[in-house]
Amino acid sequence: MTSGSVLYSTGTKDLNRLGGLINLMPVTALVAGIASLSISGVPPFSGFASKWTLVSTSLLAGGEVLFLVIFGIIALFTSAVTLSCYVKFFGMTFTSAGAEWSIGREVKEVPAGMLIPKLFLTALCLLQGLIPFFYFQTIIGIFANSGGSAVSAAFRNMHVQDHVFNSAMGVSVSIPGLSSVSSMAVPAVLLLVFAAAFGLAALIRRAGGSKEREVPTWLCGYQDLTDKTRYRDKSMFSALKNLLYWTGGNVKD
Numbered sequence: 001m002t003s004g005s006v007l008y009s010t011g012t013k014d015l016n017r018l019g020g021l022i023n024l025m026p027v028t029a030l031v032a033g034i035a036s037l038s039i040s041g042v043p044p045f046s047g048f049a050s051k052w053t054l055v056s057t058s059l060l061a062g063g064e065v066l067f068l069v070i071f072g073i074i075a076l077f078t079s080a081v082t083l084s085c086y087v088k089f090f091g092m093t094f095t096s097a098g099a100e101w102s103i104g105r106e107v108k109e110v111p112a113g114m115l116i117p118k119l120f121l122t123a124l125c126l127l128q129g130l131i132p133f134f135y136f137q138t139i140i141g142i143f144a145n146s147g148g149s150a151v152s153a154a155f156r157n158m159h160v161q162d163h164v165f166n167s168a169m170g171v172s173v174s175i176p177g178l179s180s181v182s183s184m185a186v187p188a189v190l191l192l193v194f195a196a197a198f199g200l201a202a203l204i205r206r207a208g209g210s211k212e213r214e215v216p217t218w219l220c221g222y223q224d225l226t227d228k229t230r231y232r233d234k235s236m237f238s239a240l241k242n243l244l245y246w247t248g249g250n251v252k253d
Helices: 002-010 026-039 046-062 066-095 112-130 132-144 150-158 187-209 238-243
Strands: 164-167 170-173 183-185
Touching (some): 002 026, 002 112, 026 066, 026 112, 046 112, 132 150
Antiparallel strands (some): 164 170, 170 183
C-alpha cells in the first residue's frame, strides 16, 4: 500500500528517482517507517512478537532435538537482512534527497481514502506488539480446537500452555531444565526504557549551557549535494552483495 501511495504521488517506484518524501508525504512516511520496523522484528511492533516467538521456540525445541536450534539462528540472520533491506527502502524513498531533481510534478500526500487502510494496519502493528498475549492466546485456541485436524492434535499433545505463558506483561517461554522463565517479550517495558533514554538525552543536551546551531551537511568531500553526487540504489550494501555473490542472482548490477 505504501508503494502504491508513492507511485500515485510521484509516478515512479524507482529508488534512484525518489528521496525526501518525508516532508512531502509525512503520514505515508510514518506508516512506512512503522511497517518497516515491524517486518524487521523491531520492538514494540508486531513483527518483534512473531520473530521473538520463532527464535525462542526454536531454543525450546532444541531441548528435544538439538538440530532445531539452527532454525532460530536462521531466523535471526533473516531478520538482520530484512532490516537492512527496509533501511534501504525507507532511507532512499523518504529521508534522502532526490525527488526534487527527478520528479517533474508537485508531490503531495495521498487522499484520505488511501491513508485510512494503511493507518488501520499500522494500528494493528502497534496493538499486536504491545499486547501480543491476546493474539497468541486467540491463535493457540483456534488451532487447539480446529476440529480434529493434524494441527489440532499437535497443539493439544504439545501442551503449549505449559511452556508459553501469556499475560499483560507479554509472552514468555520456559525451557525445560531451567527453574524460571528464560526469556520475555515485554514491549510496554521497552517503551518505558526508550522514553527514559530520550528524556535523559534531552537533559544532557541542555546541560552545561549547550546551544544548537545549524551548519552545512558534510558531503564527504563534495561541495554541493546534487543529483550526481547522491547515493544510488546500487551503492548501498554493495560490499555485502559482492560478499554473497556465490548465492547467485544479479548481485553485481
